[in-house]
Structures are given as C-alpha cells and as structure tokens.
Amino acid sequence: MNTRLAASALIVSTIALAACNKRAPEELPPAPEDTSTATPTPTPTQTGPTVGSQSHFTNAVGQVNTVVYFDTDGYDIDAEDSAKLQRQAQYFQQYSNVTFTIEGHTDERGTREYNLALGERRANAAKNYLVSLGIPQSRIRTVSYGKERPVAMGSNESAWAQNRRAATVTVN
Amino acid sequence: MKKLFLLTVAFVAAPLAAQSTTTNQDLGAPIQEGGEVETVDEGGGLTGSVSFEGNLDDLGIAIPAFAADRDVPTPANANGTGALGRELARVITSDLRNNGLFKPTGPDALPNPSYAEITAPNWSTWSNRGAEMLVQGYVRARADNKLTVGCYLYDMQLKSELVREGWVVGPADWRRAAHKCADLVYSRLTGESPFFDSRIAYIAETGPKGNRTKRLAIMDSDGANHRFITTGRSTALTPRYSPDYKKLVYLSYVDGNPRIYVYDIGTGKQTLVTQSENPTFAPRWSPDGRTILYSMAVGGNTDIYSVPATGGSSKRLTDTPGIDIGGSYSPDGSQIVFESDRSGSQQIYVMDANGGNQRRLTFFGGRAATPEWSPRGDQIAFTRISGDFNVAVMNPQGRNLRVLTSGWQDEAPTWAPNGRIIQFFRTARGSGESGLWQVDLTGENERELPTPVGASDPSWGPILP
Numbered sequence: 335m336n337t338r339l340a341a342s343a344l345i346v347s348t349i350a351l352a353a354c355n356k357r358a359p360e361e362l363p364p365a366p367e368d369t370s371t372a373t374p375t376p377t378p379t380q381t382g383p384t385v386g387s388q389s390h391f392t393n394a395v396g397q398v399n400t401v402v403y404f405d406t407d408g409y410d411i412d413a414e415d416s417a418k419l420q421r422q423a424q425y426f427q428q429y430s431n432v433t434f435t436i437e438g439h440t441d442e443r444g445t446r447e448y449n450l451a452l453g454e455r456r457a458n459a460a461k462n463y464l465v466s467l468g469i470p471q472s473r474i475r476t477v478s479y480g481k482e483r484p485v486a487m488g489s490n491e492s493a494w495a496q497n498r499r500a501a502t503v504t505v506n
Numbered sequence: 507m508k509k510l511f512l513l514t515v516a517f518v519a520a521p522l523a524a525q526s527t528t529t530n531q532d533l534g535a536p537i538q539e540g541g542e543v544e545t546v547d548e549g550g551g552l553t554g555s556v557s558f559e560g561n562l563d564d565l566g567i568a569i570p571a572f573a574a575d576r577d578v579p580t581p582a583n584a585n586g587t588g589a590l591g592r593e594l595a596r597v598i599t600s601d602l603r604n605n606g607l608f609k610p611t612g613p614d615a616l617p618n619p620s621y622a623e624i625t626a627p628n629w630s631t632w633s634n635r636g637a638e639m640l641v642q643g644y645v646r647a648r649a650d651n652k653l654t655v656g657c658y659l660y661d662m663q664l665k666s667e668l669v670r671e672g673w674v675v676g677p678a679d680w681r682r683a684a685h686k687c688a689d690l691v692y693s694r695l696t697g698e699s700p701f702f703d704s705r706i707a708y709i710a711e712t713g714p715k716g717n718r719t720k721r722l723a724i725m726d727s728d729g730a731n732h733r734f735i736t737t738g739r740s741t742a743l744t745p746r747y748s749p750d751y752k753k754l755v756y757l758s759y760v761d762g763n764p765r766i767y768v769y770d771i772g773t774g775k776q777t778l779v780t781q782s783e784n785p786t787f788a789p790r791w792s793p794d795g796r797t798i799l800y801s802m803a804v805g806g807n808t809d810i811y812s813v814p815a816t817g818g819s820s821k822r823l824t825d826t827p828g829i830d831i832g833g834s835y836s837p838d839g840s841q842i843v844f845e846s847d848r849s850g851s852q853q854i855y856v857m858d859a860n861g862g863n864q865r866r867l868t869f870f871g872g873r874a875a876t877p878e879w880s881p882r883g884d885q886i887a888f889t890r891i892s893g894d895f896n897v898a899v900m901n902p903q904g905r906n907l908r909v910l911t912s913g914w915q916d917e918a919p920t921w922a923p924n925g926r927i928i929q930f931f932r933t934a935r936g937s938g939e940s941g942l943w944q945v946d947l948t949g950e951n952e953r954e955l956p957t958p959v960g961a962s963d964p965s966w967g968p969i970l971p
Contacts, residue, residue, distance in 0.1 A: 407851070409806070442938065445875040445889050445917050446963065447744060447788040448845065448852055450757075450764055451801065451808040451829040454785055458806030477763055478785060478803070482741060487715050489935040 386432040386506040395421045402460055404498040406441070407452070409459045419460060422502055423467040434504045436460050438478040439485075441494035446480060453478030460500040475505070562607045562696060568637035569599045571613035572655070573621040573644045580647045582677035587653075590680060591645045594655065597684035598641060601702045601728060602691065605927075606951030611637060624658060629665055638662055641691055645683075652676055657687035659694055669694045681730055682970065689969075699882075699924035702727055705967050706929070707745040707754055708942060710734060711960035715938035720962075722756055722769075727966070729956045735769065744788060747967035748795050748815070755779065755789035755798055766800045768815070780813055780820050788832045791815070792839055792859075799823075799833040799842065810844055812859075823861035834879045834886075835859065836902070843867070843877040843886055843902075854888055854904070867904030874898075876918050881968070882925030885947070889917040889930075897930045897945065910949040920966045929955070931962040 383390035392400055399422060402415035411419065426432060438457030440449040457476035465471050486493035572591035583590035592613050599612030617631060624644045632640050640660040645653055656672040671690050675683045682703055689700030710723040722735040722742040735754070736742045743764075745756035754769045758776075766779040766786040779786060779800050787808070790799040798815050801808050808829040813820040824830035826848040833844040843856045849866065852873040857864040868874040872892030879886055883902070890898040890907075895915040900907045915933040922928070926947055932954075933940040940962045942955040955961075 407847075442933070443895075443915070445852075445891075445895075447801070447831050448829060448847075448875055450743075450785070450787045451803055451831050454803040454808070455806040455829065458803075462806075476806075480764075482718070482720070482743075484716055484938075487938070489938075 384506065385429055386504050388504050388506075391425060391432070391434075391502075391504045394425050400503075401499050401501045403495060404456055404500070406494070406498070407444075408498075409452070409456045411459055411463045415460070416463060419463045420467065423464055423469055426464070426469050426473065432504055432506070433473045433475070434502055435475045435477055436464075437483075437501045437503060438476065439483060439497055439499050439501070440481045441497040442481045442484060442489065443494060444481060446482075449480035450478050453480045456498075456500045460502070563609070565608045565639060565695065566635075566637040567602060567608050567610045567639040567641060567691070568616055568632055568635055569595045569602075569610055569612055569641045570616040571595045571618045572642070573619055573624050575621050575644065575646050578647045580653065580677055581651060582653060582680040587645050587647050590653075591643075594643065594645060594680065594684045594687070595641075597681055597728070597730075598688045598691070601685060601688035604728070604953065605692065606946065606953070607692070607696065611635070624656065627660055627665075629662070632662060639668075639691075639695070641687070643687060645680075648674070653680055653683065655680070655683035655687070657683075657690055659691050681726065681728075685727070698926055700969055701922040701924040701927065703970050704923050705747065705751060705970065706942075707747050707756075707965045707967070708931075708957070708961050709743055709745065709963040710957065711940060711962055712738075718938070722754065722758075723957075723961075724754075725957075732958060735771075744963050744965075746789055746791055746965045748791050749793060749968055750795055750971055751967055753815075755791065755800075757787060757789070766798075768798070777817075780811070790833050790835070792835050793837055794839060799835075801831040801833075810842075810861075821861070823857065824864070830855075832876060834877055836879050837881055837883045841879075843879055845875050845877060852891065854886070856902070867902075868900070869904070870907055878919050878921060880921050880925040881923055885925065887919035887921060887928050889919065897928060899928075899947065908949070910945050910947070911943070911952065913943075916943070918963055920964050922966055923969045929964040929966055931964060933962075 383393060399418040402418050436457040438453035440452050457478055461474045461476050464474060484497045486496035572594045574587035574591050577586045577588035580587050580590060595613040599610045602608045602610040619642055621644055624642045627640060640662055643657045645655050647653055653675050658670045659668045661668050669690060673683045673686055685702040688702045693700050704727045705724060706727060707724050710721045711718050713719045719738040720741045720743060721738040722745050724735060725732040740758055740760040743757040745754050747754055752771060755766060757764055758767050764785045764787060766789045767776040768779055769776040779798055784802050784804050786800050786802045788801040796815055797812050799810060799812050801810050807827060808831055809822055809824045810830050810833050811820040811822050828846060828848040830846045833842045835842055840859055841856055842859055843854060845852055846855050852875045853866055854868040854874045854877045855864055855866050872890060875889040877886050877888040885899045886902055887899050890896050890909060895917050896909050897911045897916050897919045898907055898909045913932045914935045916930050919928045919930045927944055929942055929944040931940050932943050940960050942957055942961045942964045944955060945952040
C-alpha cells in the first residue's frame with residue numbers, strides 16, 4: 335500500500351475504515367497512563383504549563399489523544415486514530431508556533447531493521463493525516479525508534495498492542 | 507599507519523634445522539587498531555592422508571604447552587615466554603573445543619614436551635592418551651620483541667607430520683598466532699576454510715527493557731580483546747566490519763535521528779553515509795569493500811541505495827511502494843539478496859547489483875527477513891518468522907529450506923568467514939535479555955558466546971588480512 339496518499343484519499347479511507355474497524359477486540363489500546371514514560375518531563379512552572387510544552391499539550395488534548403495505535407504490521411489511520419489526530423490538529427492550529435515530533439514505534443515481535451522502517455512508516459502515516467488537516471509539514475518532525483523503546487514490558491498481545499504506536503511529543 | 511611486510515624466512519632454530527622451508531607470516535601490529543598484514547599462502551594444505559576415519563566429533567587431539575627455547579620476558583605475558591607457550595595451547599584448545607567438532611585435551615592435563623621434541627615427538631609419551639592427533643608448537647622471543655610461533659600437527663597412528671606453519675607476530679597479537687594454529691589444524695582435518703582468526707562487531711546491551719543502553723563493541727572471534735567503541739549515550743545498532751577491518755558502518759542516534767555512519771577505527775572519526783535529512787538504516791559492505799548499501803525512508807517509504815565507500819552520489823536500487831531493506835551481496839558481488847514487504851509481508855528477494863532483475867525467492871509461508879549470503883555462495887541464511895523467530899538457510903534459488911534453531915526469537919544471522927557456522931542473537935521472552943549464539947550448518951553444535959553484558963546484532967568479519 336502506498337503511504338504517500340493524497341490528503342483527500344486519506345480522509346476517504348478513514349471514513350471507510352470507520353465502517354469496518356479491523357482491529358481485533360483483544361488488541362484494543364491500553365490504559366493511557368503507560369505512555370507518560372515515553373515523553374520528556376515538562377518544565378514545571380508556577381502558573382501552569384507553558385504553551386507548547388508537553389504538559390500543556392497533554393492537558394489541552396487529553397493524554398489519551400496524544401498516542402495512536404496500530405494493528406500488527408499495520409500503519410493505517412483508523413476512525414479512532416483520526417479522532418485523536420483531529421483533536422491534536424485543533425491544538426496545533428490554535429497554537430501555530432508549536433512544533434512537534436511524532437515518534438513511531440513497533441512491538442518486539444519483528445526483526446530490528448524492519449521495525450525501524452515500520453516505525454518510520456507509522457510516524458509518517460500520523461504526520462500525513464495531520465498535514466491533510468492543514469498542519470504545515472515544516473512543523474512536524476518524525477523519528478522511528480523501531481522496537482527499541484517499548485512502553486509496555488510484557489511479551490504478550492496486550493503489551494505488543496500498547497507498543498505499536500505513534501506518539502506526538504511537542505518540541506519547545 | 508604502519509604497514510607491515512611479509513618475512514619469508516625458514517625456521518632456523520637449532521631443533522628445527524632439519525625441516526624443509528615453511529611459511530612465516532608477519533602478523534605485525536595490533537590488527538584491532540586497523541593494522542595491515544600481508545600474508546603468503548603456500549597452498550596445498552590438504553595433501554597427504556589422515557589415518558582417522560571416524561566421526562570428527564570423536565577425534566581426540568592432544569595439545570600440550572608450546573615449548574619456549576628459553577624462558578625470557580615478553581610484553582605478551584608477565585611470566586615470560588614459558589607461560590605464554592601454555593597460554594597459546596589453551597587458546598587453541600578452547601577454539602577447537604568450542605567448535606564442537608573435536609575432543610581436544612589441553613596443556614593443563616598433559617606433560618610438557620621439550621623444545622627439541624617439538625619437531626621430533628616422543629611418540630610413546632602420547633600413544634597411551636587416547637589421542638589420534640597431536641598438536642605441538644614452540645614460541646620464541648625475537649630481539650625486536652616480536653614472537654615467532656611454530657605450529658605442528660601430527661598423526662599419532664601414522665607417526666608422521668600432517669602440516670606445519672609458522673608466524674611472526676607482535677606481542678599484542680600473540681592470540682592471533684594461536685588462532686592461526688587452530689585454523690591450520692581445523693582446515694587440515696576437515697578440508698574446510700579457516701575461520702578462527704577473525705573478529706566480530708556487535709551491540710552490547712545493558713539496562714532495563716524499556717530504557718536499554720546499546721553500545722557498539724568489537725571482539726575477537728573467541729570473545730577476547732573486547733573493546734567498546736561507543737559510550738552508550740546514544741543508541742547504536744546494526745554494525746558491520748569493512749572487509750579490511752579498518753572501518754565499521756553502523757546506525758547511531760547521536761544526532762537524535764537514526765542515521766548510518768562510517769566509523770574509521772584508526773582515526774576515530776565518523777562520517778554520515780549520505781548527506782540527507784531522511785533516516786537511514788541497515789548498512790552493508792560489498793565484498794570488495796568499495797560499496798556500501800544502506801536503506802533510506804522517504805515519506806515513510808523505505809528503499810535500498812548504494813554509495814561508494816569513499817563518498818559520492820548514491821544510486822537508488824529499489825523503487826517499489828513498501829519497505830525494501832537490508833541487502834547482502836553474493837560473494838562475487840554480482841547480486842544482492844534483500845528483504846521487502848512489497849507482497850504484503852516480509853519476504854526475501856534477489857536482484858542484480860545494479861538493481862535490475864528483481865525477483866522473489868521465498869514462498870515458504872510465514873515471513874522471511876534479514877537475508878545474508880554465505881561467503882561460500884552456496885547458502886543464504888535468514889530469519890524465518892512463522893510463530894517464533896528462527897534462523898534458517900536455503901540455497902540461492904530459494905529452495906532446500908532448513909531451520910537451524912528453535913528459540914523464541916532468534917534473528918539476524920551472520921556467517922563465519924568459511925560459511926560453515928552462523929551467529930545470530932537470541933532474545934528471551936519477557937525480560938528482553940539477548941545474547942549472541944552460534945550454530946553450525948548441521949543445526950547441531952549450538953552454543954552461546956560469552957560476552958561481558960547482553961548482546962545483539964553480531965556481525966562476523968572475514969579472515970583477518
């Protein structure tokens with residue numbers, strides 16, 4: 335499948351996916367608190383988080399909306415992912431000076447090099463969706479960590495589902 | 507860098523004066539620092555017969571301490587050349603024992619032959635020890651601090667010499683003389699090419715699963731002369747030695763992004779394999795060391811590129827939608843076997859070295875990844891993913907699949923220089939702890955390699971130059 339889909343095609347496919355969610359129930363995303371370890375510690379302030387800091391971003395969009403999850407070997411943005419990314423896009427449109435990184439990750443059940451490429455593919459899928467919503471490419475950096483930085487340490491389907499992710503992290 | 511030249515000199519030690527001429531190889535300065543060595547191969551190592559006709563697993567080999575002409579100080583051993591002679595025999599013994607093919611008995615369980623006996627074995631001393639073969643040798647310190655090491659293989663039943671060779675090594679390289687002797691014995695008895703005198707690059711891993719430190723490290727084929735190259739502040743992955751051992755290519759997050767660097771071991775300098783903002787992965791050398799393959803993701807789509815090792819413009823070899831990654835040259839450099847998910851899942855493909863004539867090799871069911879062409883050309887090793895991850899081999903036509911390992915997650919095979927042994931890394935379910943393992947082509951003789959800490963991504967270089 336071509337990852338370089340036109341923006342309109344992405345949105346059409348999102349609607350199509352909404353009608354037939356192919357994610358198996360046992361692979362549903364995890365409790366959101368697990369993802370906090372993957373993000374930099376925000377700079378504490380006396381008067382609430384600074385605009386553009388990770389905690390400001392998280393407070394605004396909700397922790398659960400900062401990370402999207404993928405099927406095994408998949409990189410499609412499904413309905414649930416698109417709702418999260420739309421919430422992120424609202425934030426980045428409101429705070430138009432904020433730049434950010436999308437970190438792509440995989441589960442441990444893949445070979446190392448392929449997973450580096452797969453994590454990059456997932457980060458780009460999330461990036462492309464945000465661009466289709468009007469966020470300039472110049473504000474979005476992608477980086478893949480492959481299987482090197484899991485957030486769930488188990489070797490089971492639940493942990494792997496939590497690790498197949500693209501996490502949005504603000505740069506400030 | 508110091509360039510060393512071969513010395514072709516006959517053994518001239520008094521006890522050895524009766525011998526015919528032989529080969530002296532100057533192994534020179536520490537090769538781990540990128541030293542260069544010229545060697546001469548007189549060939550013909552497999553002439554003559556061997557009396558033993560049983561299974562090589564059961565072949566008893568006695569390896570007593572190498573004799574010193576005089577016990578003198580040497581930078582190679584604090585206790586002098588006498589103690590060094592015992593260490594040489596110990597290294598040879600563990601090389602052969604760990605290979606799993608022979609039943610060697612080392613110097614600590616054997617009497618010590620005298621210097622004069624090295625070329626004239628006292629047969630009665632060895633005949634009742636159950637050994638079919640006898641390896642004797644000597645070590646002599648030279649005035650320039652270098653060492654001359656001689657190695658002799660005798661057939662006990664025939665009471666005759668099968669092969670001999672000698673080397674001149676710098677004191678820091680004394681272990682290389684032992685590996686050369688083990689290679690001589692191994693090659694003479696099996697008919698296979700040597701592999702002990704070689705090095706391995708790998709990734710040393712420490713720390714918890716979610717925040718693991720990954721450092722580039724190098725070591726001899728037996729784990730000795732271990733050295734960390736990177737500090738661990740940034741993650742390093744997937745190293746490969748250049749064929750001349752002067753450079754390493756590897757992936758580093760040193761600037762925050764995954765990028766392939768070429769690291770010069772002699773100077774410590776490293777350069778990007780290509781000037782690009784895009785992430786680069788999976789570096790490989792061509793057999794002649796002139797070309798580097800790398801994979802680059804552009805907009806999430808990964809393709810394989812080649813670039814001259816000395817720099818210059820890159821050539822894109824694949825252009826299908828999907829992830830095309832890795833790559834391993836055939837020994838003659840004409841073809842590249844690589845991995846692609848263009849069909850929907852990871853499978854192995856082959857193409858001409860210029861990117862032409864791409865075709866799929868694997869149709870086994872399950873996935874197939876990380877192909878590596880044997881240095882002999884007759885096999886391709888890869889990671890077979892079918893439930894668990896296992897190391898498997900097939901022929902270059904994609905047939906005769908044989909699965910060699912049975913771990914939960916065994917991946918990333920790399921070949922011994924002679925194409926008879928495969929190393930890989932095995933990851934434990936749950937803990938994520940990983941270590942280096944090796945298995946021979948029979949699927950037997952599987953063992954874990956000792957490393958100081960956890961380990962992954964082994965890359966076995968060729969026989970040292």
